[in-house]
Every structure is written in structure tokens, then in C-alpha cells.
Amino acid sequence: MPRNTVLVFRSTHRYNTPRTINDISLLAYALLGLLQQEPRSGYDLRKIFANTPMGTFSDSPGAIYPALERLAKRGFVRSRVEETSGLRRRRLFRPTASGIRAFKTWQTRTIVREDVIRSVDELMLRFSFMDETASAADARRFLKGLKSELGGYIPALRKYLAKHSPNISLSGRLALESGVRAYETLFRWAKAALSAYHKRKTGGARR
Amino acid sequence: MPRNTVLVFRSTHRYNTPRTINDISLLAYALLGLLQQEPRSGYDLRKIFANTPMGTFSDSPGAIYPALERLAKRGFVRSRVEETSGLRRRRLFRPTASGIRAFKTWQTRTIVREDVIRSVDELMLRFSFMDETASAADARRFLKGLKSELGGYIPALRKYLAKHSPNISLSGRLALESGVRAYETLFRWAKAALSAYHKRKTGGARR
């Protein structure tokens, strides 16, 4: 009787880390974050993805509307049809208490190496809403965690680069170098961001 | 590799640009590139994604094996079962002439703004294989194109940032700033990489 064998590739078992606790997609978190700023319609959200630097997300209606539907089904948002205007009806969405909780839990998770390796963009999304949906202390904790993970990862990358440099092509080496530089820039950014928060806390103009 | 948010204006219809000409996924291109270095098995490829900086790709068998199958179906790779060893049979894949052509077409495409906004990681993948699957002239053309697109895009971003700074939170502002810095780093990298190619061409040690 065959049994067991739930596992293969133990040491390396990685695949992709599940991207969220509540099993909701990155797009869905982006929506949830935006809805906490103010209630919005699907169309409002599409416009944001089409016209702002949040444009890494798709503004496709086939992505947005079903994602909102799923959020509603899980009880993270609720919607109401606006009746006031003469325009076509708009469905305005807003997060529920449970949605707000889920968002904050995701947003304030401890940063681990894996996040830095595979989902810097998710980290930046989490951070970008900090002031609106978490505390300044959370923001500082985030930045410290990021600094610390990068501080461990960058030397590892540099070491890898040094070790394998001789065996790879110029273009391969340069591509790797570009990755390392990007991380170093992020590290410097984290330090600068942290000092911006300290400045705001201790002295500078309030708010 | 960190990615960035960012974007500029677009009017109505954008959604997501189709990511490839031949309609094959980024993962599939990564596989095709690696197979041009040497014939490999699915397991070999998984190990690469699990243990090297190419780890942004999933090493899941449920991603790799079907992707190889699709490449085979489209005639971009062919496979042969190794019989030599006593181990369990390995299927070794290698690209076909048509696969090599498709790869190079993708790799040497003209860089447009959209690439820089939405798929920097795809650009880096294309570049990382340049020496192995294209010419030094292609590499230089790529870097010049990248410089030129970034040279137009970064000021647009800076302008966006300056204009909207007053209205957004500190964390939002910092997140944007991080994106801009990443692009600036990439721009400097492109310049350095270009000069590395010129150096190799004109003077330095051959090969």
C-alpha cells in the first residue's frame, strides 16, 4: 500500500510561497487599500490603475470586477448602488471591519528573506498604505525589518556574484549586477525612509 | 529583482499588454534561454530556479513540466529520454531551430515605454542571455534603447511626484520615491553596461 510521500524535494521545497494569509491576491489587497482611502466604484479603481504609478496592476474590467466580487463574497468589502446621479448606476465599494483587519494583518507581517527575494513589489504596496491604514510605529518596524533582511541578503548575493562571475557571460554578469544594485538602492532608500520617519516624529513640522 | 511600480498616462484602452509575440510565457522564455546553454531536464531547470538568483521563477513541477510540454507542442523544443544512466529516466530538452529563432526575436525586440513601465524583469531576462543567444551589437542596441526610454520616462515620473507630493501621505510619497530611485539606478546601470561593452569591443582582453 503506497502511502505517505506528501513530499518531494524537501530541502528545496519552495515552489512559490503562498502570497497571502487570507489567500487573497495582490490585486485584491491593492483594491482593499484604495477602498480604505475612500469608497470607490470599480471604474474609479480602473482609472487609478490606468493613470497613476499604480499602473503595474491591470485595469482590465475582467480582473477588477471579479476581484471585487470575491472580496465581497469573503466579507471584506460591501457595496451599495448609488442612486443620486442621472448617470448609469455606480456601485460604490467600501471595506468592512473584517476587511480592514485582514489588510492590516497582511500589511504588518514580519518581513522575511523570501519577501525580499520574490516580492519586493508586494512589500512596496504594503508600505505605500502605511500612513493610512497602520501606525508610524508599524512603518518604522517595516523599514527596520526590510533593512535587516536586505543587510543579510545583499552580501549573500555579492558573494554569489563573485563566485560565479568567472563562469558566466558578460551579459549574465551585468544582469546579476543590475539586481544587486537594485537591492543596494532599496537598502539606501530604507535608511532614508526611516530617518524621514524619525525626523517627523522628533522634530519636524507636524503632519 | 525588485520591480517597480510606475506609469504614466494612457487613455482608455490598456489592460495589460500581451507579454509576448509568440504568446509564450515569461517562464517559457526563461526555459528556452537556459536550454540554449545546454540540454537539460525538467529537474535540472527546477534546480536552477530553486538555487540561483533566477529564483524569481517558480520551481514548481506543476509549472515547469507543463511549460516544457507546451514548448514541445509548439515545436520550440524537442526532447529525448536519456538511456545511459541507471537512474530513473531523464528527459533531456533542447531547443529547435524555430525555438531559437522565436527566442531571438523576442530578445531583440525594440524596447518601448511600456516595457520600462510594466516589465523591467522581462527586460533583464532578455538581456541576461544576450551574449549567448545574440550578438554584442544586439546587446548594445538593447542598452541604448533602454537608456533612451528611461531618459524619457524618469523625468515624467519626477514630474508626477513633484505635482502630487503635497497630496499624498509620507509613506505613499516614499514608496513613489523608491520607484524613481530604482529607475535611476537602472539608468546608471545601463550606462555602465554600455561602456563595459565598448571597452570589450575596442580594447580590453578579448572574450
Added chain:
DNA sequence: TATTACATGTAAGAAGTTACATGATTAG
């Protein structure tokens, strides 16, 4: 009057994720 912007949706298909399944060989 024609186009653009507002506004919301659905259906089919592609690709990836998680988890299951199997089996051989080698190292401890």
C-alpha cells in the same frame, strides 16, 4: 451625429499554485 468618457459586467481560455502520486538510487 459621431465619438469619447462613464460604467458594469461575462465567457473562454491560458498559465500558474497546491497537492498528490510514483518510483529508483544512494548515503547514513
Added chain:
DNA sequence: CTAATCATGTAACTTCTTACATGTAATA
């Protein structure tokens, strides 16, 4: 003998992409 590593796959599910569908209001 047991665990780990090598090695290849499949099935169910989720999400996103592409494309279609529909209709109103404002503007050129």
C-alpha cells in the same frame, strides 16, 4: 532499513487575459 535525493508527472483550483456585450451622457 530509512531518509534523502533524483526524477517526472497529473488533477483541481484560482486568477488573470482577451474579447465581447451593453447602455448612458457629454462633447466636438
